[in-house]
Amino acid sequence: MARKGESRIIIHLACNECKIRTYTTTKNRKNDPERLELSKYCPHCRTHTQHRETR
Numbered sequence: 001m002a003r004k005g006e007s008r009i010i011i012h013l014a015c016n017e018c019k020i021r022t023y024t025t026t027k028n029r030k031n032d033p034e035r036l037e038l039s040k041y042c043p044h045c046r047t048h049t050q051h052r053e054t055r
Contacts, residue, residue, distance in 0.1 A: 013051040015042040023051060 007030045013023040022043060027036055035053040042049045 011036065011053045013038065013040065014054045015040075015045060016050045016052055018042065018044050020044050021054060027053075 007028050008026045009029055010024060010026055012021045013025065013036070014021045020042070023040055025036075037050055037052045039048055040051045041047070042051070
């Protein structure tokens with residue numbers, strides 16, 4: 001559980017094409033309650049693809 005005053009959590013990003021987790025980042029749970037989706041480079045697919053937050 002997060003400490004009092006801390007609302008940032010560590011999340012994993014997985015490629016939408018191959019479903020492999022390749023990135024970790026943090027997000028503010030209060031400002032972004034829905035799942036984060038970013039365009040990142042996937043080394044397995046060797047191209048830029050959409051990466052979505054996994055749980």
